[in-house]
Amino acid sequence: MIPEAFHLAILRIASVLVPATRRADWLAEWRSELWQVRSEPCGYNATAFCMGAFRDAYWLCRNDPHPDRALFFAESPGRCLASLALLGALCVAMAFVLPAARKVMTCALYPRNVVMLTAGGNSDAYTPNSFFHPYPSVSWGQFKSLKSHQGEEFSALAFYVPTQIAVKTPRGTRTLLVARTTADLFRLLNIPVKSEIPGWNLPGNVDAFLIADETALRHTKGFAVARLRYDSLLNRRFSFIRLADRSFDLLASVLGIFLFACLLVGLMALGSQGRRPRGIGPRRGLFLAAKALLTLPIVMFGSLDVVSLAGPVSPLFFDIALFASVVAVRWILADQRKRCPVCLRLLANPVRVGESSRILLEWHGTELMCLRGHGLLYVPEWPEIWSGRQRWLGLGPSWGGLFP
Secondary structure (H helix, E strand, O other): OOOHHHHHHHHHHHHHHOOHHHHHHHHHHHHHHHHHHHHOOOOOOHHHHHHHHHHHHHHHHHOOOOOOOOOHHHOOHHHHHHHHHHHHHHHHHHHHHOHHHHHHHHHHHOOOOEEEEEEOOOOOOOOOOOOOOOOOOEOHHHHHHHHHOHHHHEEEEEEEEEEEEEEEEOOEEEEEEEEEEOOHHHHHOOOOOOOOOOOOOOOOOOOEEEEOOHHHOOOOOEEEEEEEOOOOOOOOOEEEEEHHHHHHHHHHHHHHHHHHHHHHHHHHHHHHHOOOOOOOOOHHHHHHHHHHHHHHHHHHHHHHHHHHOOOOOOOHHHHHHHHHHHHHHHHHHHHHHOEOOOOOOEOEEEEEEOOHHHOOOOOOEEEEEOOOOOEEEEEEOOOOOOOOOOEEEEOOHHHHHHOO
16 A cells, blocks of 8 residues: 555645645645545545645636735745756756757866867957857868977877768668867877767867878868967967867856846836835845846856757857846846845735826825735836835834734
8 A cells, every 4th residue: 555655745745836825724624635535445546636636736826816926936035046046957957968058068178278270360259160150270281380380389289170971870871970080189188099979079060080091181171179388379370269168158158148138127127117115134135136146047058958959059049048138137126026125025915006097196006015014015007107116115013913
């Protein structure tokens, strides 16, 4: 027989969907029903009975008499921050699971002196020959000239040329991108020749490497990878980008996008909502900063996960990051305005006050209440017509007996 603790755990999980004000009574009622079901001699399926609790809990959640009632994970400030941290950790974990996103993440594992050389011009994370659109720019003759100065500027130097090859597999013909390379590449990366190569994230999205002789490499351009002895390159005909910076610059750009979204949405909220109610002490500001810091990894790695679902990482990543940043910042500010400045819990029980036909003589808006009895928040219906300021009315200790 299945132990009772297993059934009680199912009911406890289902109770998360029930509004907090009704959760205790709901759980007690279902526990008593479970006792009755388990005591029946006919052997009714208690597990199926407990699974039905999810449908009942979902119905109560959808038909909550308080439509603005907060979800369980965001009701208190601690749960809100814990939920954001959990979601951020999930986005980071997904970045290491998705193949395209994992290639971006593994770039940061390269040493700082391992670079990709480009013939002529400058190379950074936003020029065509970088993360999104790398192209072979070094000829075999240029590589041989660099090889002659290897002892002066490079401790190791390698050259490879990606080539598409059709390979027959049990599932049909598949086109692989195989790189013909010099043997120095494996010594440069400190990787044994017999090791697995899917984790290597060199420019070109190569599927496999094949050591080739000079005759197979001299007739086309390829990629040159080197290990620098110094932080600069004396040969001005070539520029370089550090392989570790290819992912760092890509993800760091999201920070600038997020700050731009904060400035943009903040100015919009300042012009439309007026001054927000003043917080009591530094807890309100620290909570706002904590939400912003925990939301940034969600935007950063979540955007990377979304764009990786469609294939290799493309410039669409920046568009998704901008959209996600604006949505995230709007949520941060909207969530902050709906919280009590004393306990930082979400306000509830919205009540419409006044009439729209009397806006010139009376105040018209929504009244929200702190369930701990700390005060009331008055939000105007039309800030441009009446008053753009949200007004917080604190309640004294004498009101404490009216609240649980």
